[in-house]
Amino acid sequence: MRKPLVFILLAAVAVAAAVTTAVAVATLTPSSSTSTSSSTSASTAPDPNAPVVAFYGDSYTLGTGASDPALRWSSVISAERGWNEFNPSVNGLGFVNNRASTPPDYAPTDEVSEIIAADPDIVFITMGLNDNFSMPRRADDIQAAIRTDFSTLRTELPEARIIVVEPFWYTDARPDSVEQIIAWVHDEAGAIGADYIGGASHWIEGHPEWMAADGLHPNDAGYAEMATRMDAELTRLGL
Numbered sequence: 001m002r003k004p005l006v007f008i009l010l011a012a013v014a015v016a017a018a019v020t021t022a023v024a025v026a027t028l029t030p031s032s033s034t035s036t037s038s039s040t041s042a043s044t045a046p047d048p049n050a051p052v053v054a055f056y057g058d059s060y061t062l063g064t065g066a067s068d069p070a071l072r073w074s075s076v077i078s079a080e081r082g083w084n085e086f087n088p089s090v091n092g093l094g095f096v097n098n099r100a101s102t103p104p105d106y107a108p109t110d111e112v113s114e115i116i117a118a119d120p121d122i123v124f125i126t127m128g129l130n131d132n133f134s135m136p137r138r139a140d141d142i143q144a145a146i147r148t149d150f151s152t153l154r155t156e157l158p159e160a161r162i163i164v165v166e167p168f169w170y171t172d173a174r175p176d177s178v179e180q181i182i183a184w185v186h187d188e189a190g191a192i193g194a195d196y197i198g199g200a201s202h203w204i205e206g207h208p209e210w211m212a213a214d215g216l217h218p219n220d221a222g223y224a225e226m227a228t229r230m231d232a233e234l235t236r237l238g239l
Contacts, residue, residue, distance in 0.1 A: 065217030094130035128167025135177035
């Protein structure tokens with residue numbers, strides 16, 4: 001499989017200086033502005049023969065709230081497995097919220113377009129949290145976008161292994177929309193033959209000490225717990 005010219009591989013590092021700007025959760029409110037995708041370059045050259053692993057997500061996959069991007073769960077599991085991480089995740093992103101384009105009319109800057117261009121070996125889909133803030137008003141649009149995103153990624157990346165993660169959630173209180181979006185994501189994961197990781201919406205539930213100062217995102221300890229839980233699920237899947 002073709003590899004992109006630039007890979008993202010982050011080694012675990014010591015905790016860096018505290019983040020200087022607070023960013024609202026993915027944004028945790030509907031937003032009309034699109035945040036800039038963020039990937040952090042590694043200090044060491046990536047292994048050109050290692051798998052390229054792409055992450056389609058929002059702030060909980062971008063690592064907002066961590067003191068260093070290397071401590072986000074995606075980078076921890078990638079470093080542990082020797083993967084080349086490609087992580088264009090965006091604050092505030094949902095299947096319909098804060099997108100650069102509307103499926104199936106994908107703009108080049110849409111995460112789906114960027115991931116297809118990277119031609120990864122594995123794709124993680126960790127989306128859905130922010131769409132709760134457009135429910136029930138945009139329920140039909142959200143369900144259609146999930147179906148279109150999933151089928152597009154499967155069609156355009158036929159050899160990639162796709163891993164769909166139950167949408168994350170950030171408070172102990174859970175509106176009815178959380179379970180509805182989880183059900184849509186689960187069903188569409190099955191429709192494209194993807195691996196599915198359930199239970200992720202509960203991973204940091206009941207632990208306020210795992211939340212950053214903004215009260216919206218995980219802190220380093222929270223991301224470490226997410227990495228531990230994800231590692232166990234990936235081991236179960238043989239990865």
